Amino acid sequence: MADVLLEGRDLTKHYPISHGLLQRTVGWVRAVDGVSFTIERGKTLSLVGESGAGKTTTAKAVLLLERLTSGSILFEGKDLQRFSKSQLKTEYRPRVQAVQQNPWSSMNPRMRVRDIIAEPLVVNTRQSKKEVRSRVLELLAQVGIGADCAGHYPHEFSGGQRQRIAVARALALNPSLVVLDEPVSALDVSIRAQIMNLLKDLQAQYNLSYLVIAHNLATVRYMSHSVAIMYMGQIVEYGDAEELFERPLHPYTRALMSASLLTLPGDEDQGIKQIILSGEMPSPLNPPTGCRFHTRCIEARDVCSKVEPELIVKGKQRVRCHHVVYRRP
Amino acid sequence: MSKIILQVEGLHTVFFTRQGVVKAVDGVSFYVREGETFGIVGESGCGKTVTGLSILRLLPEPAGRIVGGKIILDGKNLLELSKKEMREYRGSMISMILQDPMTSLNPVYTIGDQIAESVRLHQNLKDDAVEKEVISALRLLKIPAPEMRLHDYPFQMSGGMRQRVVGAIAMSCHPRLLIADEPTTALDATIQAQYIALFKDVQRQTNVAIVFITHDFGVVAQMCHRVGVMYAGKIVETATTRELFKAPRHPYTSALINSVPRLDRKDNRLYSIEGQPPSMTDLPRGCRFFPRCSVARDVCREQEPGEVDIGGEHSVSCWRVS
Numbered sequence: 001m002a003d004v005l006l007e008g009r010d011l012t013k014h015y016p017i018s019h020g021l022l023q024r025t026v027g028w029v030r031a032v033d034g035v036s037f038t039i040e041r042g043k044t045l046s047l048v049g050e051s052g053a054g055k056t057t058t059a060k061a062v063l064l065l066e067r068l069t070s071g072s073i074l075f076e077g078k079d080l081q082r083f084s085k086s087q088l089k090t091e092y093r094p095r096v097q098a099v100q101q102n103p104w105s106s107m108n109p110r111m112r113v114r115d116i117i118a119e120p121l122v123v124n125t126r127q128s129k130k131e132v133r134s135r136v137l138e139l140l141a142q143v144g145i146g147a148d149c150a151g152h153y154p155h156e157f158s159g160g161q162r163q164r165i166a167v168a169r170a171l172a173l174n175p176s177l178v179v180l181d182e183p184v185s186a187l188d189v190s191i192r193a194q195i196m197n198l199l200k201d202l203q204a205q206y207n208l209s210y211l212v213i214a215h216n217l218a219t220v221r222y223m224s225h226s227v228a229i230m231y232m233g234q235i236v237e238y239g240d241a242e243e244l245f246e247r248p249l250h251p252y253t254r255a256l257m258s259a260s261l262l263t264l265p266g267d268e269d270q271g272i273k274q275i276i277l278s279g280e281m282p283s284p285l286n287p288p289t290g291c292r293f294h295t296r297c298i299e300a301r302d303v304c305s306k307v308e309p310e311l312i313v314k315g316k317q318r319v320r321c322h323h324v325v326y327r328r329p
Numbered sequence: 330m331s332k333i334i335l336q337v338e339g340l341h342t343v344f345f346t347r348q349g350v351v352k353a354v355d356g357v358s359f360y361v362r363e364g365e366t367f368g369i370v371g372e373s374g375c376g377k378t379v380t381g382l383s384i385l386r387l388l389p390e391p392a393g394r395i396v397g398g399k400i401i402l403d404g405k406n407l408l409e410l411s412k413k414e415m416r417e418y419r420g421s422m423i424s425m426i427l428q429d430p431m432t433s434l435n436p437v438y439t440i441g442d443q444i445a446e447s448v449r450l451h452q453n454l455k456d457d458a459v460e461k462e463v464i465s466a467l468r469l470l471k472i473p474a475p476e477m478r479l480h481d482y483p484f485q486m487s488g489g490m491r492q493r494v495v496g497a498i499a500m501s502c503h504p505r506l507l508i509a510d511e512p513t514t515a516l517d518a519t520i521q522a523q524y525i526a527l528f529k530d531v532q533r534q535t536n537v538a539i540v541f542i543t544h545d546f547g548v549v550a551q552m553c554h555r556v557g558v559m560y561a562g563k564i565v566e567t568a569t570t571r572e573l574f575k576a577p578r579h580p581y582t583s584a585l586i587n588s589v590p591r592l593d594r595k596d597n598r599l600y601s602i603e604g605q606p607p608s609m610t611d612l613p614r615g616c617r618f619f620p621r622c623s624v625a626r627d628v629c630r631e632q633e634p635g636e637v638d639i640g641g642e643h644s645v646s647c648w649r650v651s
Contacts (some may be wrong), residue, residue, distance in 0.1 A: 008357055050517035157496050158605050190374040193588035193601035201600075215518055218547075222590035242595060259522040261592050264571050274551075276526050277519045280487050284528060296519075 003041040003076070005176055006062065006096075011035045011071035013057050017285065029284045031057045033233040034071075037118050039177065042203065044210040046220040046241075048256070049230035052281055057214045058230075059179050062211060063098055066087065085124055097170040101182035103162035107154045113140075113165055114150040120172040139168040143198060160191035164198065171202065178207045184219060189227045196222060219262045221245050229253045232284060232292040239317030249319040251297045291322065331363040334538045335384070336505050339411060340398035342376075342383045345391075351609045353379040353393070355562035358636075361506070362514040366539040368553030368570070372606055375559040379541045381508045384540070385423060386415050402563065403505060407419040416533065424499040428511040430491035433481040440467075440494045441479030444501050451502045465495040471527055479599060479629065488522035493527070510542040525551050546589055550574060558582045561607055568643040578645040581618045616648065624649060 013032040016025040032054040038046045045053040061065035062073060064080075073080045075092055083092060097120075100106035107116055117136045121127055127135070137147050143164040154162055161210065163183065170178050184192040196219070200210060214220050220227060220241070227244050229237040229252065237250040248254045258275040277296045282288055288295050294304035303322050311320045332515065342354035354376045361367040362372060369377045373401040382388050383395055400407040402422060407415065427433045444463045448454065454462065460479075467475035485489055492512060499507055509528075514523040525548065532539060541552055549570060551555055556573050557564040560640060566579040577583040589599040604621045613619055619629040628648050638644045 050519065160605065188606075189546070189585055190372055190588055190602040191605065193590075193599040194603070196590070197599055197601055212488055217518075218590040218592040220392050221592055245592065256518055257592060259518045260547060262547055262574070264574055265554060265569075266571050274522060274526070276522050278523075280489055280520060281517075 002038070004038050005041045005075070006039045007074040008037045008062065009072045009074065011073070012069045013061060013066060014069045015052075021054045024032050028286055030233050030287065031284065032061070035228075035230070035233075035235055037228055037235070037238065039209050039211055040225070041176070041209055042207040043225040044212055044223055045205065046212040046214055046224040046227045047230055048214055048217060048220055048227060050215065050281060052232070052284060053230040054126055054233040056181065058179060059098075059211060059213050063096060063178075063179055064093065093122070094173040095176045095179075096179065097168045097173065097175040098179040098181065099163070099170045099183050103154075103159055103166050103184045104186070106166055107162065109154055112151050112153060113145075113157075113274075116154070116165065117169045117172055119170060119321060124173055135172065137196060139171060140165075142171070143168045158191075159187050160194060163191075163195050165189060166201070167195075171206075175208070176208070177211060179213075181213045182214065182215070183225065185214070185216065192219075199223070207264070215243075217257055232281060232287055233293065234248070234320065235311060235318075236293065236320045237317060238311070238319075239315075243316050247315075247317075249314060249317055249324050250293075250321050251299050252293050255298075291320070309319065330419060331365070331536075333360045334363045335361040335402040335540070336399070337384065338401070340380065340383055340400065341396045342379050342388065343396050344393045346610070348610045352612075353609065354383060356398075357557075357559075357564050358398075359557050359567060361538045361540060362507070363538055364536040366532065366541050366553045368541045368549045368556040369559055369564075370543055370545060370549050370556055371559035371578060372544060374561075374606060374609065376562040377559050378510055380559070381425070381467075381510050381540060381542050384506075384508060385419060385425060386410075387419075390636055394549070401437070408530070417451070418477045420447050420504070422504055423506045423508065424502070424504040426492075426495050426499050426507065426509040426512045429515050430488065430495045431483070433495050434491060436483055437478050439482055440497075441548075442488070442499050444479070444494070447498055448501050460503060463497075466501040468492075469500055469531055470494070470497045471504070471530075472497065489516055489524065492516060492524060500535065500537070501636055503535065504537060506538045508540045508542070511544070512541075513548055514543070514545070521548070522551075528552070546586065547575075559587070561612060562609065562647065563617065565618065565647070566643075566645045569641070572641065572643055577613065578639065578646050578650050579618075580624050580649070581624050584623070608643040616646075 001307045002325055011032055013035055014028040014030050017027045019026040034060055037045060047058055049055050057066060114136050117139055118132050121132050121135060121158045128209050140147055140150060144165055172180045186193050224241040227241045231252050237253045248257055255275045263274060279296045282295055290305040290307055291309050294300040309322050311318050314324050335501055338358050339353050340357045344353055346463040357380055371377045384400055395408060415579040441463055444466055445459050447463045448459050450629060463479055464475045472478055472493050480514045513524050516524060543549060553570050555569050557567045560581050575587055584602045588602055590596055590599060607613055607617060615631050616634055619625045634646045634648045636644050636646045637650050
């Protein structure tokens, strides 16, 4: 039996659209619409999708930065709605930490690195100054930053080093889960591998769970144990990372994979053809009837525009599509 | 083989800063043929954007200056043109697409007005002829219902459509050379694939030569015919795209290719290049990649390697190859 750390059940977040003089609610944007997932201890779940897919809102809900419209989050089997405010502060928030996408904006430029890393400790624990200092040095060493840099300011570091500092800050309280929002996309190509390897090493060392938000599928394949592909607020395909990338079932997953496969000039002559989707993601104010992807799907048929597909179990995967077929992209 | 339209020879661009002289582009040479896309790929600070700006002579003066080399476009050295002549070249002979369409479009003018602006500047046309040109530019970039959309403001369009408008402005005066600086970086994956396919099509129709500046090897593979890999102000390797991926010869190129995760296989551990690119005010004496190179020798520390042509349009600057 898998050791589940966190479970999201039917998470939903609808934003009201207000209009007119009285700011009456005239409609709802269904940013996240019935999303369920589990994160196992020591494993990585990635949420993948294009902008507007709802992946960031989902992650914010897990971080309690966004109040859900409905649905529940279970942490170690306990429903967060049953936690009191003080319980959340002592038992949940310190154990779920985050690393943001852009290390140029996630740190206060006026604070020294040692204070940036110490802040979660100062806020959440009653450690003495001496204990805090030694913990900061330990964290710096873990992420590969020299102790002599502790007194420096963020601007004195490169992007990769800053991201290491952000990771050190996230680890300060020994969390169980770290939410990584596009952790390498702001970094240079040669630095990305360093950070991804560091994150993997730390995961193995501390049995950390990661919830990764990413749009780059190759990065996701390298980092994840399981993957959820999102489109317009819904999960369209979900499952074990290896299964999913070897046998993508949903047409959207296949199109995404095709867009990020390395195709060289001349490959087209050898019959490797890219799937290019037509059109763009429709407005979330007015989602299409039936399957939300049918307006761009190359396999869409009549039924797709009429009946909304359910997320059905197919082997080890779950997929939301009327025509589940096995084929490599 | 089609004719060479752009030839850059030994381009040196420097910036005068308080920390000293920064040699942002330090002896860069390459050529682009008609109807061809030449990619310049590299990490931030390697000089790829400055190379693009140098070709357009749009450096922030007086801090930035081209101090050596030739930029020959269709037989004419751009560095010998007067400011006025250069201004006529920009837009009509060479044009540019930048990364973020939201900052390159003016939010208070309709897109039709913005395309018409460059048409009016470079072609002496009557109003209805201008509108025709605008519509044909929008049509070239496959913007649906161009007669309607030309009255739209940028905010009424999606990111992908806006970037098409930027492309329409760039192509409106039928340039011979297009410089595209990270044009797909701000776009979503499926929209990026659309844009690349679209631009390949535009190129087939117009035979425009493209200098494509990017940090993304996946985009390079899809878009470019030949590629130059830049590191710390120099092009360290130039090859056809296929050759570059199949048989890279410079250690930096192969390390970069190996450090990018692949979608079509499971990597257990990625190769990672240790350290960071050197500071441009304090470059190593010998080969610039030497401090991070896993196969460096003594000579690499002491002397800079020269460019060696190894045949088949493939050249490398590395002591291991010479």
